[in-house]
Amino acid sequence: MARAGRRPGPNETREQIVAAARTQFAEQGYDGATIRGIAAAAGVNAALLHHFFGTKQQLFVAAMNFPVNPVDELPRLLAGPPGELGERIVRLFLGLWAEERSREPFLAILRSVTGNEQAATMMRQFLTRVVLSKVAESRGVPPIRAAAVASQLIGLVLLRHVVRVPPLADADDEELVALVAPVVQSYLTP
Amino acid sequence: MARAGRRPGPNETREQIVAAARTQFAEQGYDGATIRGIAAAAGVNAALLHHFFGTKQQLFVAAMNFPVNPVDELPRLLAGPPGELGERIVRLFLGLWAEERSREPFLAILRSVTGNEQAATMMRQFLTRVVLSKVAESRGVPPIRAAAVASQLIGLVLLRHVVRVPPLADADDEELVALVAPVVQSYLTP
Incomplete structure (x- = not known):
């Protein structure tokens, strides 16, 4: 059946946005890519992109197939008793790797980062901006300790x-x- | 100039052995590969292989382009004051990665291990057998602590x-x- 002229459905639009996001994040890095630029590359307006994915962080997490969104997990991790923070972090992280459903996307990320400079750049920027700086700030330790x-x-x-x-x-x-x-x-202890 | 009939020189023999070793280690793992099998695959006798490379450990280190031989470094590391072992280990390891000459082969190993099951298997066996078990035994700690x-x-x-x-x-x-x-x-402290 010819599909010409049919309006793209929500799944196709979503796929177009994800594909455009992957290209833009790879080419511009996490810091350089913008919602507006990704929307333009996908041929949709920025409001629609926001409706599907929310913020740039959330779009990155979706485009990279992260099994969880660190932006959602971090506040919960950091909110518990400070003396058990190490335990909560290690338990959560190992738990995510224990399930094949979440391990596979993590492995794909690890492979792309070791094999490919663009992937390393965007992961570095995302990790630094979204995860490490938040953890370091919340604990009052230098960023190098969160990186450790x-x-x-x-x-x-x-x-x-x-x-x-x-x-x-x-x-x-x-x-x-x-x-x-x-x-x-x-x-993480100052 | 035709080279047919010329006897292979030492460099060619060395290259043949290294190529055969890479194939055998990949196919059989570090544990499964033997000096005899590698010599046969390279079309040389085992005594000649031994003359060029020494033990299986040394051949592995040469075939994988390890920038240093851990078998040579470990005794020196472990021999110093036990209270400064952590310092010596971290300083040596970072020093090796600081020089481009040794960083590049390490990076190649890291990429092959994340990208390729065979590489992961032979590195696992070499690391376990040759490095981690020695460190754990020398310090009287369970092997999982050397792996950590x-x-x-x-x-x-x-x-x-x-x-x-x-x-x-x-x-x-x-x-x-x-x-x-x-x-x-x-x-590494029991």
Whole structure:
């Protein structure tokens, strides 16, 4: 059946926006890309894009297939008892990697970041702007300490789920929480 | 000029062995590959291979373009004052990544491990057998604690040199030693 002349449905519009967002974030970085520019590239107006995706952060999370939105998770993590923050962070992060549904998109992100300069740039900017600065500010520690937490967590899942080094691959989540949470806690203690 | 009939020189023989080693390690893993099998695949005898490369560990390190041989470095690291082990480990590791000559092969290994199951398998086996078990045994800690050290170090260079998160990318080595050495030290303290 010829589809010419048919108005694109919401799913097609959504796909067009996501495709345009991926291109714009890759080419301009997270900081450089704008809702207005992405809307123009997708041939929709900015209000419609906002209706589908909300803010630039939310559009990035959708376009990158993040399994959760850190912007939603962070306030909850940071709100609990400060002395158990390390535990909450490690438990949440390991839990996301434990489920195949969320592990696969994370693995795809990890591969693209190690293989591709553009992907590294946009992830760096998103991570810095949206995650690390918020954590550091909330805890009153220098940003390098929030980055050290991220480095420990990313290295942990890299060896657990990609390289699959036996003691880390075979451990259950709670064993790893007990091992790594004190480190995360110490990085985030002023 | 036709080269038919000429006996291969030492460089060609070396290249043949390295190529055969890469294939065998990829197909059989680090544990499964043997000096005898690699020699047969390269069409040389095992004694000649041994003359060029020494042990299987040394051949692996040469075939993977490791910038240093961990088998040579570990005894030196472990021999110093135990209370400064964390410092020595972090300083050595960061130093290797600081020089482009050694950073490039490390980056290539990191990319191949995240992109390719065979590479992940042989690196896992080499890392477990040759590095982590030695460190854990020498310090009298469970192997998972040596693996936790590796996870912190790999995450650190991933964010410093690949993703280039600003506070980690801009820090000098000694600032990172001060930040991360206590963590490494605590993992390696029984």
